[in-house]
Amino acid sequence: MAIFGSSSDTKEIVKIIRPTVIKTQNVAKELIEIAKKNGVSVNSLDFDILAVQTFMRINKENIESDWEEINKNELHELDDIVSILNKFFQIKQTYEIEVYSKDENDIFKNFHAAVGANATKCKVYLSIKEGSEVSITPKFEDEFLKYINxxxxxxxxxxxxxxxxxxxxxxxxxAMAKVAGVIKYDKNQTILIAESYEPTPTTNDELIKHYERENPVEENERVDHSRRGFIHSAVEGDLLLEYIKPKKGKPGRNCRGEFMEPLEPVIKYAPDFTVDDTIEVIDSKDNILYKAKISGYISLEAKKYQIKSEMDVGEISFKTTGSIITGLDSDVSLSVQENDSQKDAIGSGMEVQVSEIDIKGNVGPNSKVHAKRATVDGQTHKTSQITATNLTINVHKGSAIGENIKITRLEHGIVDGKKVEIAQALGGNIRAKDIEIGVCASYVKATASRLIEIKKLVGSENIFTIDPLLQKEKIEDFSDNRNEINELKSAIDEVKKEIDRYKKLVKDNTDAFNEVKQRLMHYKKNGIKMPSSFVTKYKQFLKAQEHLETIVNEYKVKNDKLLLLTTKTASFQDNIFDARIINRDKWSGHNELIFKLVDPPIELSYKPQKDSIDKIFAVVESDDGIYEIRAVKE
Structure with a gap:
């Protein structure tokens, strides 16, 4: 039966229900039923806990036993692994409550909180919303405990x-409420109010192929579909495969008293393959690890895994293998067999990175090959790039980068190395420490830091240059050195001006200082108080002398450093006087020899006369300090 009342400060009619006592195992369900029956919102209802009864029983072999009530004082004794994690153990609670309409003066009316739990309901939290507040009352501790329960x-x-x-x-x-008189929450807060036994999840078996894992693609980054993983590289010690063994989880019981039985594991990936002695097998309680004992690439043949180092392929193209990236240290040696002059062994846009590669045919446009050792029996496209420590190319039109490079015929390609040997050069741009050309035709630009040697010259319009700053790191080092010298010279000039100024100041005031010094000694000897103006002048002069001594020392240090840097600058071109441009043949047509000096930064040029038999050229400094290019003996 419902009764009615009116709010004291509004005309709104509030429906109030008669207090009702019920006994239930499901309080939430009963509140909904009472609210529905009385036509009120369930949020308008509150209740008091009058009594709590806890019952337990242990069922075995599907035989139900009677429920036995447990005294409240014994409840916490149940909270142990033996009882709680016994699958036959059951527990329930019955609550006697009195339901009534909420009191407008309820101290928790502005305390907005809700009970939440994790997925297993083994951890229960009271989540308090930002802006909640509650005022202190004489029985606040009891009231707050009732609110939580x-x-x-x-x-x-x-x-x-x-x-x-x-x-x-x-x-x-x-305690906090008693100190402040009120508790306010400036931000959301979560408090643990119950914690039971979390079950351990069951582990299904799994086979992880670590060698197939690709590098993650950044957001908005274009996916390179040419890298399809035709070859998977392995470095010694790499984890290749991992079999996760199945394991049944451990049971738990949540805060509602429900027993949580783990599922039986699903077994789908038990190893049905073997490995050879190139792969180490580590069997443990939880998994089986398969690790590479040597470097190479992973091969699977007839369900047998092994590490190999040599592979033959017909071609490398988008349609067949895609790009092959195994790394320079993978010990993978690749042989590309396609040698048809009308086809590309390395297809357009392909990228290859292996330890060693032998290419029987051609290298296509926009392709990149990177290896420690590489050979190309065919020809390279003008937009291709080959990078290798030791590199051999038959016909080269693209870009070649390495240390030791040998080319049979250079056709307007680019070569950047340390030691370069070219049998025949038909145009192109060559940069290296040492350059050797068998037959040099026309339009060749060769720049070396130490030696350029031509066996036979048959063309013209060639430019042969000696540049001691050829290497990038030397250019950067020289630039940094030069900038430091310029900054140091400027600083030395400033210190010199300051020294001159203080020397004049000390010299002009020495006589006055000596006079003040004598007077002060006289005053001190006769016990006369020294005038403050005399003391100030005396101290100022002493400070001027000390500062002069300091800046003179600074000037000396900076000059010593300048001398050191200047010596370093000179060292950049020490070897230019040993550098040579050699033509073992007679000179033909129009050719130019260039030597670049570092200090002074000048460029010397010399054009040998046609049919001249002068063979060896170097930079020579004359008695009057003039640098010039001259023919010299070996």
């Missing part, structure tokens, strides 16, 4: 079993 049973959480932390929590919050 009512929130828990509304959520179906058992009382007095998994909540050992609640009394301490209530005591702490109560």
């Amino acid at each position: 009512k929130s828990k049973i509304r959520a179906g959480v058992l009382l007095y079993i998994f909540d050992e932390m609640v009394p301490e929590l209530v005591s702490r919050v109560s």
